[in-house]
Amino acid sequence: MELNGKIPPGPLAEKWDKHRFNLKLINPANKRKHEIIVVGTGLAGAAAAASLAELGYGVHSFCFQDSPRRAHSIAAQGGINAAKNYQNDGDSVERLFYDTIKGGDFRAREANVYRLAQISTSIIDQCVAQGVPFAREYGGSLANRSFGGSQVSRTFYARGQTGQQLLLGAYQALSRQIGIGKVKMYPRTEMLDLVLVDGHAKGIVVRDLVTGKISSYAADAVVLATGGYSNAYYLSTNAVGCNVTAIHRAYKKGAYFANPCYTQIHPTCIPVSGDYQSKLTLMSESLRNDGRIWVPLKKGDKRAPADIPESERDYYLERKYPSYGNLAPRDIASRAAKEVCDEGRGVGELGLGVYLDFADAIKRVGAKVIDERYDNLFAMYERITGEDPFRSPMRIYPALHYTMGGLWVDYNLMSNIPGLYVIGEANFSDHGANRLGASALMQGLADGYFILPYTIGDYLAVSGKVKVKADHAEFKKSEEDVSRRTQLFLSIKGKRTADSFHKELGLLLWENCGMARTDEGLKRALAKIPVIRDEFWKNLNVPGEGQEMNKSLERAGRVADFLEFAELLCLDALERKESCGGHFRQEFQTSEGEAKRDDANFCHVAAWEFKGVGKEPVRHQEPLVFENVHLGERNYK
């Protein structure tokens, strides 16, 4: 089946404006009669919940953390892009649009990306008005820095804590609505199922993580803003609680899952130090503004970095990509790091690392300026590794960081299930096969503040009149399913914890569906995943009970979903017989080792339809039509 993205007709620059005019409106008095469920309180979820409540809707907001302020958007460090052209360096909506489409290796919708670039400027205005303390110049105007995949400075930042400050802005807007009773907040509450009534999304089933109580909530529409699935790989830069459960449950209820194989591996993370490791820590890409990346020229050179003279160092990004240098896009920088390490030139105990060196920048502007610019990042590095990056270069290595794939949505951000909207990282989004740095915050806030609040009205105006209550038979059925599954986890009484299965799955995915993928490796993973899953259901050990706070039980539920979802991830990677962005298939590369797309056969979105656990899902296609940009080979040389 060919999917329809409902892209509005007309010239690119006018699509969003015209579309907004054509969307149906609900008058202010009637908005009060509609209830909306928003799951997740990151940038997209908190922004949406606050904006919808401001419009007058009744909002129910859910998060699994103890407070909406903890969502993982908070950990974004570097910044947020916007086409303000404050630096007078030739930026424009057109250029941000083009950089994003090209950065995504021409695998995103033109119309969505153009809209994102248009909205980007309003986001900065909104955040400044909320009191987000962005970095400033001495004259009081907003400061910018550069990020990968772009030759202009359009990234706004708040030290190394941009995500935190933007999220607190959204959290405060949300808190204001909670305070006046327009939003009902449910913290420590995890969504475990989506409920459909007559084919429309009408609510969710949740577990109260303090009491263990399973209950239902009904509404006129459901919005999922539950983030990405990097934690399928166990080790990633995501928070330990990040999971695929909400979108996987929706997938099992019929929502299509688009491009799961588009995963982003971030080039600058602190390398793994041992098998006890619970997560990896990112060092912001913004560090590549001042840091130079290098490895020794010779294999197995174990000298201290300071003892290696300039002539025996290989600044490989500057060498291979002279015009972008250390600011090459993430997928390219990650693969280049893997290549030099595979050649035996990696640094650190395990040989899985490259240097990110600030010596030149410190010489140029002084340690004080560098300290001000990156502040907490240098301290964080020292805390984790015990090494001072002012004295010796950082060691970095790529790690799973972000997932471009997600639930399929149309131009209105509605999935193929009527009434189910998906925003932020949870949808398959605007980033194509690779997201540029500082664009996740932009997309999350664009979806939450400026897109969903308009488009959801179009659905509610027509379909929001059918009211369903949480005592409907479909809710009861879902509650029973969830309760049965919870009991099952507790009753297996095997020998292995959910974490041990998760680690096993993560390693399998990293090795076979990571930075470089092959037909053979993916088939190996696809054969092995069901074996791990079978053992999970036979040999799982979940201590404690269901009617209480039980962190082992929470983990078990999330790992069970990763174990199903991982198959879809590998299958999508296997079926996409081309390389593009973060999806690199060894078989498909140029003579210079760059990703080689196959536009004739794969210039489309792949959206998967669930057919049962262990059964082959159906692959649907949405063709990508490019009317405004030429599909070139990505060239950062």
Next chain:
Amino acid sequence: MNLKLRVWRQKDASKAGKIEEYEAKNINPHMSFLEMLDVVNEGLAQNGVEPIAFDSDCREGICGMCSLVINGIPHGPDRGTATCQLHMRKFKDGDTITIEPWRAKAFPVVKDLVTDRSAFDRIIQAGGFVSVNTGCAPEANAIPIGKHLADPAMDAAACIGCGACVAACKNASAMLFVAAKVSHLALLPQGQVEKAARVQKMVAAMDREQFGNCTNQFECEAACPKEISVSFISKMNQEYLKAFKGDIL
């Protein structure tokens, strides 16, 4: 290294808790403190003992979810560091480590080391924001803000809402937390319109939640993983006095 742990175990808010002892064996000094607890928990689960419940999420010191009192100090011995960023190299082989939850009337224990910090959310809901609806913002550069204001506002805004300040205070006062938000917004031009009402409402909410008062011991600053300065408490007190002079509430 091998360690002895003394850990607070409590079934739920209604039951009494007590300290239990556990061994932590073969701990790698590069582990984070929470990874050490993960390893201990894995061992407990294998021996049929319920793992120790504790909160954590980002594990990079920014979400504010982790919250342990380690040897009597919230977030442990390393200054300016949240528990999740504390590494075992700060301890010695053979050490005994006592781990307890935040202790404050306003933060009841949920289970073991997990506490309920929703009181902080209610303080923010009372007024910790600028009332600006989505869509009605002026052009961003229309509000120039000098570095002399932007920098201290950012220093205050860096608060992660973990509650260590409360846990460290003998009065269980939330003054540093409230002062950080009051100061962040009072320093910026965007926060001026509501600044008097904001400080009054937030302080009233703080009192309602039964946090104690400040007696200038500055334990809060010493425990704060973001090293937020107590000078913001003076700033808040100033704003509070000015607010009543203006008689706005």
